[in-house]
Amino acid sequence: MTRQRYTIQSPVTVSGIGIHSGAPVTVTVAPGDSGVQFYRSDCDTWVPVSPASISGANRATALANQGARVTTPEHLLAAIWGCGITDITIKLNAEEVPILDGSAWPWVQVIRESGRVSLPGQIDPLVIKTPIRLDSHGGQLLILPDDQVRFTYILTHADTLVDTQLCQGVWSEDWFETKIAPARTFGFASDLAAITAAGLGKGIRADNVLGIDADGYQSELRVPVEPAAHKILDIIGDLSIFGRPIQGHVLGIRSGHAANLAMVEALYTATADS
Ligand SMILES: [Zn+2]
Structure with missing residues (x-):
């Protein structure tokens, strides 16, 4: 059950709307080596994906750091996890991750399109x-x-x-x-x-x-x-x-x-x- 660390190979950009905000948002996933990290480019703030960032649930998940929130990340996070990626940077220019087709499938395709690169180290279960x-x-x-x-x-x-x-x-x-x-x-x-x-x-x-x-x-x-x-x-x-x-x-x-x-x-x- 030990996981080899992997990141993605090259950046991929996707645009859509948030299911709750209705707001347009552009997301770029890019290689990283510091775990899974969101970066809100509109307010220049990093939001690490970690238990310390959990900021509540209201029909979707919310993460926050230093007042910057990232909402509805769960389908993207599932795709990242499901494709075996442990380290990735996700830049977005609004609070809510786009819903795309409502599933994790478009995100799986984004990660597959980018490719997977191994990193040194493993994560114990x-x-x-x-x-x-x-x-x-x-x-x-x-x-x-x-x-x-x-x-x-x-x-x-x-x-x-x-x-x-x-x-x-x-x-x-x-x-x-x-x-x-x-x-x-x-x-x-x-x-x-x-x-x-x-x-x-x-x-x-x-x-x-x-x-x-x-x-x-x-x-x-x-x-x-x-x-x-x-x-x-x-x-x-x-x-x-x-x-x-x-x-x-x-x-x-x-x-x-x-x-x-x-x-x-x-x-x-x-x-x-x-
Ligand atoms: Zn869901």
Whole structure:
């Protein structure tokens, strides 16, 4: 489970809009050798991807440093982690990472297009030896001891088409690329009013969200149980903020960003002295 350190080969630039801000943003990913680091060019501030930068969750993840925020980084972070990249610089000229098609798939293509270069050194995994359980917003996130890196998510939404879904898999780059990375952000039409009332979701479009309404899915699914697969995508992106591989079985039951980030902070606190 030890990870060889890798960065990318050459810079690649992508533009889009933030799903919550609706704001245009341009991102350039570039080689680096100091872990995963965001750089806000519009305010000349670095935001390292580390537990110390966690700044809350409000329907998406937020990182911050010295007053500069980076929001909705989770799909890009999942792609970076999923493609085996440990060191990369991500420059952006606004607060929110672009949503692109709502999945991690376009970011996987960006990283593949750039290429991968090995760096000296390896990162040791954190081996989970006793179960950890967090309860948050009526859901649970657990990590159980396991001889593999395994993910399970159980999605439950009473009274909707989605009802109950199970997605699971043992980690491999191939599993991530084919079963998890293409899974889009999903949203219920019935939640839209609350999201917009909260000043969020200004960038929601038919081509960046898997919409779900009383008639069912508003577009064809890309992978089986796409909503549950997307929840694993979010977990992978959020847990990557910890900075080390986690050997164990990550099990989410109706959990979300708040539980994912609380887990990163719990792991960080538990390992800070070791
Ligand atoms: Zn997501």
